[in-house]
Amino acid sequence: MSRRTFLQAIQRATPSGKVVFGTGTSIACQEIMQQAEAAFPEGHTDPEAMFKIALAGHTVIGFDVVMPLFSVCHEAAAMGCGVNWGGLDMMPESGPSIFRTAEDITIPSNLLTRPGCAVPLRALSMLRKELGDEAAVCGKVMGAWTQAYHYFGLQEFLIKTITEPDEVKRILEKLLPVTIQFARAQLDAGADCILLADHATRDLCSPRTYAKFLQDLHAQLTETIPAPLILHICGNTSDRIGMIAQTGVACFHWDTKTGTPADVRKLAGEKLALMGGINNIRLLQDAPDKIAAMAHAAAASDIDVIGPECAIPLATPLANLRAITSIGRERKKA
Ligand SMILES: [Zn+2]
Secondary structure: OHHHHHHHHOOOOOOOOOOEEOOOOOOOOHHHHHHHOOOOOHHHHOHHHHHHHHHHHHHOOOOOEEOOOOOOOHHHHHHOOOEEOOEOOEOOEEOOOOOOOHHHOOOOOOHHHOHHHHHHHHHHHHHHHHHOOOOEEEEEEEOHHHHHHHHHOHHHHHHHHHHOHHHHHHHHHHHHHHHHHHHHHHHHHOOOEEEEEOOOOOOOOOHHHHHHHHHHHHHHHHHHOOOOEEEEOOOOOOOOHHHHHHOOOOEEEOOHHHOOHHHHHHHHOOOOEEEEEEOHHHHHHOOHHHHHHHHHHHHHOOOOEEEEOOOOOOOOOHHHHHHHHHHHHHHHHO
């Protein structure tokens, strides 16, 4: 069963001979939405539409996991940011900043029943009920660092990391409970594991900054959230995979800018499970045989879960997504 093998894979325990497929970030593209008979922006704001699109990740693409939180804006919406939920060709964006200092941060007592959180919680429980043991259900939360971009503004927050490091620590500490509350609620709703997205990408967060502000926080989340965590960081992370491995997260969802699958496995060491291997630009532009070749290369380099490196472009051809899982179907036939 996919559920079991996926959960084994993100803990480096894939049964031999199996190849596991999936991603903890968005699989939503226009062709998938057509197949699912549901579309954006309702896929962000209506539990039924969200459920249908996420389910297609398993039923149409053949991934071993489904994940219904397609944007990075759910916590932001629940915390009070204005969110433009976009449409068929635009992903959601959050509006102007809502906080200026750590003292401004208040977490609404009804955070989890506000639509930003309540909609995906409902979709997760529908997915769990529909899939049972057939496929794994993954939740998704934003780390405190990513949340701070939304609430303080990207530039303003990054300036603070240099000018007011103690203030930044207070901000991150005050935002951590949002991540924890939402993750626990997702597990209660039926998620098996949680993708933790924290966009500490190299151009926005140096390795020293990662060590100073984030490594301990990620370790703390690993201890506090009672399920396997998959950490997602975009961009080249070759300078911090070693630190990530020490946080205790079960799995790291890496971007192909980091290096080849073999390079990334070497940097990660033997204990950290790895998810990804498929470059998003190539997923959008190349032919299916080229995508299948990338999937084969990832499988040959000990990547535990093979799939897109990040939220896929909305115009991604479905044939290319199916090309990823085709290597598993070929293997079954052989
Ligand atoms: Zn990403």
